[in-house]
Amino acid sequence: MTSNGTRWALTGAATVTALGVGRVVARRRRRHQPEREGGWYVVNRGITVDRPVDAVIGFWTDRERLDRALAEWATLEQLADNRWRCVARDPAGGGTEWRAEITVDGPRRLSWRVTDGPAQEGHVELVPAPQDRGTEIRAELRWRSGPVRRALGLTTGSDPDLGLRDALRRIKSLIECGQMIDTRRDPSGRSPAQEKATDKVREKLMSGGRA
Amino acid sequence: MRALCWEGVGKLAVRDVPEPTIRADRDIVVKVRASSVCGSDLHLINGYLPAMREGDILGHEFMGEVVETGPGVQRLKVGDRVVVGSVVACGGCWYCRTEQYSLCDNSNPQPVMAEKLWGHSPAGILGYSHAAGGYSGSHAEYIRVPFGDVGAFKVPDGVPDDAVVFASDAMPTGWMGADFCDLKGGEVVAVWGAGGVGQMAARAAQLLGAERVIVIDRLPERLGTASERLGVETINYAETDVLEALREMTAGRGPDACIEAVGMESHDVGPIYAYDKAKQTARMQTDRPTSVRQAIMAARKGGTVSIVGVYGGLVDKFPLGAAMNKALVLRMGQMHAQRYIPMLLDRIAAGEIDPGYLATHPMSLEDGARGYEIFEKKEDGCLRTVLHPQAA
Ligand SMILES: NC(=O)c1ccc[n+]([C@@H]2O[C@H](COP(=O)([O-])OP(=O)(O)OC[C@H]3O[C@@H](n4cnc5c(N)ncnc54)[C@H](O)[C@@H]3O)[C@@H](O)[C@H]2O)c1
Ligand SMILES: [Zn+2]
Ligand SMILES: [Zn+2]
Numbered sequence: 129m130t131s132n133g134t135r136w137a138l139t140g141a142a143t144v145t146a147l148g149v150g151r152v153v154a155r156r157r158r159r160h161q162p163e164r165e166g167g168w169y170v171v172n173r174g175i176t177v178d179r180p181v182d183a184v185i186g187f188w189t190d191r192e193r194l195d196r197a198l199a200e201w202a203t204l205e206q207l208a209d210n211r212w213r214c215v216a217r218d219p220a221g222g223g224t225e226w227r228a229e230i231t232v233d234g235p236r237r238l239s240w241r242v243t244d245g246p247a248q249e250g251h252v253e254l255v256p257a258p259q260d261r262g263t264e265i266r267a268e269l270r271w272r273s274g275p276v277r278r279a280l281g282l283t284t285g286s287d288p289d290l291g292l293r294d295a296l297r298r299i300k301s302l303i304e305c306g307q308m309i310d311t312r313r314d315p316s317g318r319s320p321a322q323e324k325a326t327d328k329v330r331e332k333l334m335s336g337g338r339a
Numbered sequence: 340m341r342a343l344c345w346e347g348v349g350k351l352a353v354r355d356v357p358e359p360t361i362r363a364d365r366d367i368v369v370k371v372r373a374s375s376v377c378g379s380d381l382h383l384i385n386g387y388l389p390a391m392r393e394g395d396i397l398g399h400e401f402m403g404e405v406v407e408t409g410p411g412v413q414r415l416k417v418g419d420r421v422v423v424g425s426v427v428a429c430g431g432c433w434y435c436r437t438e439q440y441s442l443c444d445n446s447n448p449q450p451v452m453a454e455k456l457w458g459h460s461p462a463g464i465l466g467y468s469h470a471a472g473g474y475s476g477s478h479a480e481y482i483r484v485p486f487g488d489v490g491a492f493k494v495p496d497g498v499p500d501d502a503v504v505f506a507s508d509a510m511p512t513g514w515m516g517a518d519f520c521d522l523k524g525g526e527v528v529a530v531w532g533a534g535g536v537g538q539m540a541a542r543a544a545q546l547l548g549a550e551r552v553i554v555i556d557r558l559p560e561r562l563g564t565a566s567e568r569l570g571v572e573t574i575n576y577a578e579t580d581v582l583e584a585l586r587e588m589t590a591g592r593g594p595d596a597c598i599e600a601v602g603m604e605s606h607d608v609g610p611i612y613a614y615d616k617a618k619q620t621a622r623m624q625t626d627r628p629t630s631v632r633q634a635i636m637a638a639r640k641g642g643t644v645s646i647v648g649v650y651g652g653l654v655d656k657f658p659l660g661a662a663m664n665k666a667l668v669l670r671m672g673q674m675h676a677q678r679y680i681p682m683l684l685d686r687i688a689a690g691e692i693d694p695g696y697l698a699t700h701p702m703s704l705e706d707g708a709r710g711y712e713i714f715e716k717k718e719d720g721c722l723r724t725v726l727h728p729q730a731a
Contacts, residue, residue, distance in 0.1 A: 178433040178444075261433060301445045305429035306411070307363045309448040309463070309485055314475040317344035317354035318394030326392045326469075333390075333449035333469055 168270040171289045175296040177303050178262040181236060181254045187303045211243075247272040248288065265299065267292060290335055341728065342396045342479035343707035348386040351708040356396065359475065359483035364411030367487030369423060373504040374401035374477040375698070376714045376724045377425075378534050378602055379649050383468055384711065387603055388651050390452060390469040398478030398726070399425035399466040400508035402500055405491070406481070414488040421491040422684070423484050424676025425508045427463040427472065430489035434462075441673035446485070447472045456652065461673060478707055480728045492680050495688040501725050502695030503687065505535065509723070510694055511679040512647050513539025513600065517547050518679075519645035519670035520596035524548035529585055529594040529637060531630040533561035533573075535697045535723050536647060537600035541571050542692050544598070553588060555581055555630075560720040568696055585637045593639035601630040602648030628654040635661050646671035700724040 163170045177184055188194055195204065205213045207227070215225045227244035239251035250269040257264045269292045301308045312330055316323065342356045359368055377400050382388045384397070402422040405415050415421065427447075428440035435443050443462035447453065450460030452470045465484070466476020475482060484490055494503045513536050520528060528544040530537050533556035541552045554565045557577035565571050574584050585594055605627045634644045635658045644667055662669060686692045699722045702710045710724035 176433075178431070178436060301429075305365075305431040305445050305486070307365065309427075309429075309446060309472070310362065311448055311463075311473040311475075313362075314473070314483065315340075315342065315356045315359050315479065316392075316394040316396060316475060317342060317346075317352075317356050318392070322392075322394055326394075329390075329392065329469060330449055330473060333451045333473075335451070 165270075168272055169288070170268065170270050171292060172266070172268045173289070173292050173296060174264050174266040175300050176257050176261055176264050177300045179303055181256055181263045184254055184263045184265070184303060250292075265296060267296065294335060340480035341704055342475075343398065343704060343726070344393075345384065345391050345395045345397055346393055349384060351384065351397070351711060353705055353707055354394075356394075356479065358481050361407055361409045362483065363485065364409045365486050365488065366409040367405050367412055367415060367484050367491060368407040369401075369403040369421065369482050369484055369491065370406045371398075371401050371403040371477050371479060371482055371728045372420075373403070373500040373698075374398045374479075374704075374726045374728060375504050375508070375535075376400075376711055376726075377508055378532075378536060379467070380711070381715055382603060382649060382651070384715075385604070388468055388470065388649075390471075392469060395466075395468065395473075396476040396479050397466050398476035398482075399464055400504060401477035401482070402494065402504045402507060403477075403482075405487075408487065412487050415491060415493070419491075419493050420496075422494050422503050422506045422680065423465070423477075423482075423491045424511065424680055425464055425467070426490075426673060426676045427465060427474065427485055428489050428677055429486055435489070435677075438675060438678040440489075440675040440677040449473050464673070478704060478726055478728070480704075489677060492684060494684060498684075498687055499695060501698040501701060502693065503684070504725060505539070505694035505697055505723075506680055506683045506687065508674070508676070509535035509697060510539045510543075510683045510692065511676045512536045512674040513541070514543040514679045514683060515672070515674045516540040516598040516600060516645050516647040517543035517549075519647075520544065520547070520549075520598065520643045521668075522547045522549055522596065525550045526595040527551045527553070527589050527592075528596045528598065529553045529555060529634070530571075530598045530600060531555045531634055532600035532602075532648065533558065533565050534600065535694075537598070538565055538569065538697065538722070539692075539694065540598045540600050540647065541565060541569050544596075545569065545571075546686070546691060549596075551588075553585065553594065558717055561717070561722065564696065564720070564722065581633055582637055589639070593637055593642065595639055596643040596645060597634035597638045599631050599634045599644065599646045599648045603627055603650050605629040605631070605648070628657065632656065632658055635667065638665065638667055640665045641667070643668040643670060647674065649673070697723045698725045702726055703730045704728040 203215050207213050210230050213227050226242055228240045228242050230240045232238045236254040241249040248271040252267045255264040269288055271288050298308050340358045341353055343351055344354050346352050380397055383391055405417055405419045405421055426441045428435050428443040429445040432444040441462045447460045447463040449469055449472055453460035463472025463474055465474045517540050526549045528549040530541045533554050541554050544552050552571040554571045555574045555576055556562050557575055562573040566573050574581055638644050700713055702724055704726045707726050713721045714724045
């Protein structure tokens with residue numbers, strides 16, 4: 129793998145990682161049924177990042193920066209050339225572990241497959257946006273509902289979609305301004321019980337946003 | 340620390356709350372010295388804009404002193420006296436790069452309601468409900484300001500706190516309202532609303548070349564202040580037929596540009612109607628657009644209507660036919676604070692604009708609830724109440 133390829137793969141790994149978190153945060157949300165194709169749910173989402181394609185790939189060169197950026201949500205570990213392990217922090221405590229295989233399919237396209245965890249695969253493509261608008265990150269995500277997910281009541285399966293949109297928004301924000309704004313725990317005159325109720329509202333307002 | 344919190348529709352109280360801390364590299368913490376009320380707060384307090392939660396700290400027009408900076412802050416240091424734009428902007432997205440700061444892509448971490456209501460989410464705004472990001476506001480002893488280098492500006496020595504505070508919101512809003520009119524010199528500009536925003540819009544229109552500025556309101560004290568301070572003409576809409584008066588004052592043409600600085604609580608209208616989905620999601624009421632309607636009817640053919648009064652949802656009886664057939668230019672938006680503040684500070688320092696007269700009611704933070712009452716009822720000639728959280 130070229131070093132550009134490695135960097136690029138890191139983008140994918142970060143997407144997968146962020147996805148893991150999105151999934152955990154968003155798991156109780158319900159929306160309309162996504163498309164189904166041969167037993168797989170499929171969604172396509174895109175977001176525009178105000179940087180040239182090379183910069184979007186290059187952002188991930190700095191492994192330290194990446195780890196710092198992801199610190200709040202997950203840790204990322206490269207197991208082999210194309211194999212990655214990520215542990216997403218669950219806000220409710222504990223973590224969700226993923227192993228994924230990431231393949232660079234071309235200079236601007238990569239795909240991944242979760243090898244150990246929920247049945248999920250996807251690909252990301254970077255397309256220069258028109259009119260000096262930077263780069264379009266276009267992602268397709270496919271997943272299946274396994275027996276475990278069914279038992280957990282996750283069969284409608286719209287949550288990975290919300291997770292994908294969160295992940296794209298997060299990646300855009302990290303590249304464009306180095307952080308993801310968080311206003312939870314900002315000062316307020318709320319009692320702990322009121323704060324908890326407000327956190328629920330915040331979660332609804334945060335989760336899924338357009339991508 | 341002490342902070343003025345929203346406790347439910349129409350209810351405010353000062354409470355003890357935790358102090359803010361640096362949470363991200365680019366944050367600063369500002370010790371608030373002056374924090375003004377704004378017409379926009381009334382929409383929140385009265386429940387016209389959705390998503391306030393009990394305990395939210397209000398306030399978004401303020402200035403103070405930097406007391407802490409994150410490691411990523413370069414332009415500011417502890418001790419700097421700064422004014423902070425109400426709008427939060429990241430400085431790194433396409434909208435920020437093109438100086439459309441109030442449309443920043445990355446500063447509203449809670450965009451879902453805005454996206455449902457409006458299709459996309461604009462920038463977050465400090466102290467402006469959970470639909471605008473859920474940021475704590477400035478009616479407090481301290482406030483965390485994200486992206487400090489982008490949003491906070493050092494203010495010139497010698498300009499009093501109670502004047503420079505308006506460079507945070509009322510001035511850039513008024514300036515943008517006039518900027519939208521694309522004045523070339525010699526125009527007649529009409530301004531609806533003689534509040535802080537309308538007054539600053541009127542002054543901006545003069546500085547940008549308008550030959551005549553006509554301010555419309557029903558409050559004699561405010562109209563009086565506008566004519567004394569700015570030398571504008573005035574119309575009292577409670578006593579005069581505004582459309583008739585404007586036509587007559589312009590020998591039949593109508594104003595070249597109309598600036599609407601009133602907003603959704605525009606006075607003297609009928610019932611509030613329900614509307615479907617957005618209302619369900621938002622528990623929101625319909626806006627009252629009297630002054631917008633009037634501005635559209637008044638504007639000359641091919642003229643501009645510039646809306647800086649805040650609207651949140653759907654309006655009824657919008658005279659689209661008048662706008663279409665008269666080929667009007669409609670401009671509107673939340674203000675791009677960061678684009679205008681440096682220029683406005685220069686103009687304050689040069690004496691071209693003196694916004695200090697807006698601070699009619701300086702008060703302590705503890706008197707905040709009363710301060711809003713005076714402002715809302717426009718008692719005692721109140722233009723703006725300015726709270727001083729550091730005062731005893
Ligand atoms: N676009 C922005 O970024 C931005 C920023 C700040 C404030 N605002 C908005 O600007 C508006 C004005 O703010 P303000 O602080 O000056 O408020 P304010 O309440 O002090 O002033 C509003 C004025 O409008 C007058 N008014 C009411 N109905 C009228 C009518 N039908 N015709 C003419 N005048 C009428 C009132 O008498 C009052 O004097 C508000 O809607 C506020 O939310 C927008
Ligand atoms: Zn305001
Ligand atoms: Zn931005």
